[in-house]
Amino acid sequence: MTTTTTSSPDTAMHDPATVLRERIENRTAIIGVVGLGYVGLPLAKALHDAGYPVLGYDTDRNKVDMLERGETYLHHLGDDLTKALSTSDRFNATADASRIGEADVVLLCVPTPLGPHREPDLSYVLASTRMVAATLRRGQLIVLESTTYPGTTRQEMLPVLEETGLVGGRDFFLAYSPEREDPGRQGTTTSTIPKLVGGIDAISGELANELYTRVISQVHLVSSAEIAEAAKLLENIYRAVNI
Known part of the structure; x- marks a missing residue:
């Protein structure tokens, strides 16, 4: 006697990367945005304006309530x-x-204070990673946008996510794309500021690139998360030296 099993078209015909790429x-x-501060909220709006359904998450219930009422808590952005x-x-x-x-x-999009x-204080990054791992x-696809040191995405986040039994680059995908918000600079928006993307492997980077190129006018895919992490630090050093 033989038995047969059935599966959904997605799992039977496509691997996870193909399914996500199509979506x-x-x-x-x-698109879930964790952290609705000066980085996450404009990013959520840019994703929304690009046509994506967006789920914004923040631990601050007051921020969530204000958003639901259409009120701003970041005054440089205005009420619109x-x-x-x-x-x-x-x-x-x-x-x-x-x-x-x-x-x-x-x-x-969580803080990384000193x-x-x-x-570097990675407590917010690791707490958010554990929260994501729970579900x-x-x-x-998980993407870290917070400023951090080279190796954080692969050495700190990946092991936490793989404690679930899922494997990065096969079952889920992990990348780094540093935020580049500049609240004091006039004439720029989230969608017009050039962006870097790098994954823990080629497919993770490619999937993140697929998303950002539909939202940001200029995106540069680099060969690893570490390169993107290092580039962000170099940019911050350049700014600090020249201000």
């Missing part, structure tokens, strides 16, 4: 941004961490 291309991929999001059926803000699992792509000895599923 990104046709703009049905749900929050009003546009609050009235859209393609944007939802939440303080419920369990909903992160709904997203096909999760972008982490510790008491001027060392991690096959086919998700």
